[in-house]
Amino acid sequence: MSSTPAANLVLGAIADDFTGATDLANNLVRAGMRTLQVIGVPDTGLALDDVDAVVVALKSRSCPVAEAVGDSLAAVEWLQGQGARQIFFKYCSTFDSTDAGNIGPVADALLERLQPTPQEEQLSSQQTVMVPAFPINGRTVYQGHLFVGDRLLNDSGMQHHPLNPMQDADLVRVLSHQTPHRVGLLARSTLAEGADAARARLSALGEAGVRHVICDTLDEGDLSVIAAAVVELPLVTGGSGLGQALPAEYRKQGWLAPVENAGRLAPASGAALVLSGSCSRATLGQVEHFLARHEGFALDPLALAESDAPIEEALAFARARLTGADAGPVLIYASAAPDAVEAAQATLGAARAGELVERALATISRTLVAEGVGRLLVAGGETSGAVVSALGVEELRIGEQIDPGVPWTQTRVAGREAPLSLALKSGNFGGVDFFTRAFAVLTEQTGQPAHPGEEGA
Known part of the structure; x- marks a missing residue:
């Protein structure tokens, strides 16, 4: 399963379904990242020299928790082997899940796998953010509540989802049922003060033992602030909206060079x-x-x-x-x-x-x-x-x-x-x-x- 680490690989993403993977990959390409999507964890070496991001598509949204965790850990191990600087756990912008998971258990398992050695121990490694919002598609979060358009999640049609009916729009409460760790909120009022304020708030929440932080997000500006605040976290999680904001921060870090025509395809037929x-x-x-x-x-x-x-x-x-x-x-x-x-x-x-x-x-x-x-x-x-x-x-x-x-x-x-x-x-x-x-x-x-x-x- 191993191959030579890619010198240019910036982002390694794990998506819990196939359409979510292409959703994220789409936004990464639009933001100028050369992106490859793979179906499951590759069992052979891949040529990644001209790739900035790899998205591993799993089918782990609605499967048993142990299976979702196992598949996700296999994916992160492979991505780490390719030299990915940051890991992104991608799930649906409607936070599809049940009280058993799989968002919370997978995020916990990934955080634990990405823990540094005692000599490298850092507070940031104990924490991740939850950013499901995708404002351009009408998914926003305010005071921890997820909206689809102008409707709360539980009044948007998602309450009728055949596999993961969403009966509660309060994501802090939803996620708290899925993890034994503390869940907190990065509020819109803090985001309005900028990335430094957001980083400080995340640090304070981490010191208080909060592992998972739901992020309010009303517009593209909020996504940019969040991206700037979390670019150095080992793990980020969310919908593809965050994916469109991160590449600009990677360029500021000097990790990503400008690329033209990242989304060109061959002529279609058939x-x-x-x-x-x-x-x-x-x-x-x-x-x-x-x-x-x-x-x-x-x-x-x-x-x-x-x-x-x-x-x-x-x-x-x-x-x-x-x-x-x-x-x-x-x-x-x-x-x-x-x-x-x-x-x-x-x-x-x-x-x-x-x-x-x-x-x-x-x-x-x-x-x-x-x-x-x-x-x-x-x-x-x-x-x-x-x-x-x-x-x-x-x-x-x-x-x-x-x-x-x-x-x-x-x-x-x-x-x-x-x-x-x-x-x-x-x-x-x-x-x-x-x-x-x-x-x-x-x-x-x-x-x-x-x-x-x-x-x-």
């Missing part, structure tokens, strides 16, 4: 497909918008529990529409309103319902990419993880963004000569027209796609 497993409010609106303009096929978990017939029907539906000069994007989706999700979960159980959908969409993605789909958009973190695993994706080159937090990426998959253009979208991200506009953005970035029929789509 048929266009959308797969959606997310049931978030944002994704449901995107599905509705798409279906008013293009065709789609709905997957029902209850039918999938009976047989694989719905998978074959979905494949036949897609094949009939992904050929010819006028072939447009096609949608296959299991996204459904909360009452339908609850009904399926009541019959099958939440875990079983989710597994059926993930397996179906993974099978569909693997089959259709092998048959010529070259432009693939996936909605939902768990769904993205299943699709990426099914395709055998190991690395992603990060391109320019479609919407805040969602870039196009490219990768190589077995049996396909041209790169696969792949967008992995968090369920909560993107405008209502995201599914249709994403393909136009890709064409603008990379040039006119090849005729779908050229690759047998």
Whole structure:
């Protein structure tokens, strides 16, 4: 698993799902960092000489705590071996988690692994910050409470999340259920006084035994102040908003040189497909918008529990529409309103319902990419993880963004000569027209796609 440490590697990030990883990588590229995303901990050496940041994408948001901790520790050990100056634990801007974790337990484990020797003991190594806010996407924190737009988290639709329903917007209280260590707050009033005041407050909280500090964040200026205050911490945690602020501080430290065209991709080719497993409010609106303009096929978990017939029907539906000069994007989706999700979960159980959908969409993605789909958009973190695993994706080159937090990426998959253009979208991200506009953005970035029929789509 080891390789020669990269002389230029500044940031090593660990993301708890696949869309969160691309979300962070997108912001790092936009801020001028040459970024590589890897799927899981690499088991071979990588060439990192021209890379400033590596984001390790895990599937650890909703798995058992011990598994999440073990995977995260393996990732940080590998990143330390590559010489990363700072470690970033990335989770969703809606702080998706339960009273058991996984945010608190993973953060505790990472802090303990990053502890210095007694000779190097420093207060900063005992503490980290929690910065989930992403103001440009409407995620803000005030007095420790997380808002989505103008709504508290528990009134934003996240209270209906099928795996991690968020019933409380008070992040100090939420995190306190997940860790035995003290949780505190870096308030907006302190941030308004600047980075020196923020550093002093963090130091005072550390002296009082506070290990985890929730940071108020209302705008990009707050993110910049936080980044300046925490740039020398061994571990920072949060959403991708902090990721867009840190590179400027790395440059001030002399760690990062200017880079041009960090997000350039090869020309896109192949048929266009959308797969959606997310049931978030944002994704449901995107599905509705798409279906008013293009065709789609709905997957029902209850039918999938009976047989694989719905998978074959979905494949036949897609094949009939992904050929010819006028072939447009096609949608296959299991996204459904909360009452339908609850009904399926009541019959099958939440875990079983989710597994059926993930397996179906993974099978569909693997089959259709092998048959010529070259432009693939996936909605939902768990769904993205299943699709990426099914395709055998190991690395992603990060391109320019479609919407805040969602870039196009490219990768190589077995049996396909041209790169696969792949967008992995968090369920909560993107405008209502995201599914249709994403393909136009890709064409603008990379040039006119090849005729779908050229690759047998």
